[in-house]
Amino acid sequence: MSTAPALSEFGRQLEDAASLGRAVDELLATRTTGPALLALGEPTHGIKAFPLLRNELLGQLVERGYRSIVLETDALAALLVDDYVNGGEVDIEKVLATGFSHGFGAVPGNRELVEWLRDYNDGRAPADRVRFYGFDAPVEYSGAPSPRGALSAAGDFLPAAMRPHSFDDIDLLLGQDTDWSNPAAMFDPAASIGNSDHARALRIIADDLGSVLRRAAPVLRSADPGRYDLALAHARTAVGLLRYHAAMASSAPDRIGTLLSLRAEMMAENLLAVVAQEQRRGPGLLFAHNAHLLRVQSDMPVNGDVVSWGSAGSLVGLALGERYVVVATDANPDSDPGTLQGALAEVTTRRALFSTPALRAALGTSVTAGEPILPGHLPLKPSELNGADAVIFVADTDGKRRQYW
Numbered sequence: 001m002s003t004a005p006a007l008s009e010f011g012r013q014l015e016d017a018a019s020l021g022r023a024v025d026e027l028l029a030t031r032t033t034g035p036a037l038l039a040l041g042e043p044t045h046g047i048k049a050f051p052l053l054r055n056e057l058l059g060q061l062v063e064r065g066y067r068s069i070v071l072e073t074d075a076l077a078a079l080l081v082d083d084y085v086n087g088g089e090v091d092i093e094k095v096l097a098t099g100f101s102h103g104f105g106a107v108p109g110n111r112e113l114v115e116w117l118r119d120y121n122d123g124r125a126p127a128d129r130v131r132f133y134g135f136d137a138p139v140e141y142s143g144a145p146s147p148r149g150a151l152s153a154a155g156d157f158l159p160a161a162m163r164p165h166s167f168d169d170i171d172l173l174l175g176q177d178t179d180w181s182n183p184a185a186m187f188d189p190a191a192s193i194g195n196s197d198h199a200r201a202l203r204i205i206a207d208d209l210g211s212v213l214r215r216a217a218p219v220l221r222s223a224d225p226g227r228y229d230l231a232l233a234h235a236r237t238a239v240g241l242l243r244y245h246a247a248m249a250s251s252a253p254d255r256i257g258t259l260l261s262l263r264a265e266m267m268a269e270n271l272l273a274v275v276a277q278e279q280r281r282g283p284g285l286l287f288a289h290n291a292h293l294l295r296v297q298s299d300m301p302v303n304g305d306v307v308s309w310g311s312a313g314s315l316v317g318l319a320l321g322e323r324y325v326v327v328a329t330d331a332n333p334d335s336d337p338g339t340l341q342g343a344l345a346e347v348t349t350r351r352a353l354f355s356t357p358a359l360r361a362a363l364g365t366s367v368t369a370g371e372p373i374l375p376g377h378l379p380l381k382p383s384e385l386n387g388a389d390a391v392i393f394v395a396d397t398d399g400k401r402r403q404y405w
Helices: 004-010 017-029 049-062 078-085 092-098 110-121 148-157 165-174 197-215 217-223 225-248 255-278 312-323 340-345 356-363 382-387
Strands: 037-042 068-074 131-136 284-289 297-302 305-310 324-331 351-355 390-394
Touching (some): 004 351, 004 356, 017 049, 017 351, 049 284, 049 324, 049 390, 068 255, 078 092, 131 255, 148 165, 148 225, 165 197, 197 217, 217 225, 255 284, 255 297, 312 324, 324 340, 324 382, 340 390, 356 382, 356 390
Parallel strands (some): 037 284, 037 324, 068 284, 324 390
Antiparallel strands (some): 297 305, 351 390
């Protein structure tokens, strides 16, 4: 039996930017409190329609008081992007090449995003500008870098009298950066130095730096909030990297799951730090893969097994409650009728927003997930609807039908 008539009753057709803004207004009006973070997910990083949808939504949200955007990119690298959008004299090509991790500077829509932000912020007071943040850990599939930069930046911010005495030994303990970034360590625990005596000593130093920064916050942050927040971010990154390297050195059967959960923990900590920094200015728009944002356990097949871990969204959702709102997205208008994607495609030829409580009620229990439309696409599973407040289905991914890059 087709679910199209039931779905069409509550699906909001998104014909233009204004209708997108109204649909989100209706979604948020049902809640008892406004969001600190409105998360917009994408099912893959390979379809240009989703970052373009993000840009469209940001334009609407800025009119409604949103003052930050947070992307799935290295939190520290993103500082260069934020400098650019706030008028810094940085070449746009350098911003796109080094201010985004994972090669995301080349993703269609990101150049347009940073140029729009720079134009919007031009001439505005700092309190009214839209800030740019990353929330990812500085790790790649090829491994993780040395914690040297993060440790040094956190320690150098502190007055000499407040630094742990052991901080003077970090150069000796760190050794060569290439020993930390050895790509073989991602697949061979024996190639990692993350569980060496030196690495364990560095974890204590990193923990001490973070503790001193937090304890001295009333004095240090009031003197220079921006530099203090940056030092705390470096300390947080140093601890996270050293935990990650230690897990890379482990031969335990849950090694990959642990690495994924540590990355999610770093993501969540970075997101909560953004919320704390922006709480007096306004809410933020968060954009990343659905898998990072949904308030559900993430899972993926690894060597014939399935590993599961708490996503960044599930961790942030626990901390923020109703102040964390998730809008997932998906595509594929050619899915079978018995799939979630096929059911949504029946009621829109372009884009539509569906509230997930009504969506779950209309779909019943027999619907399944559709097939990927390109490598890397993770179609939404019906069980994942519990982790989102709404779904935007994109049937026409480029205005002409299904052109992927």
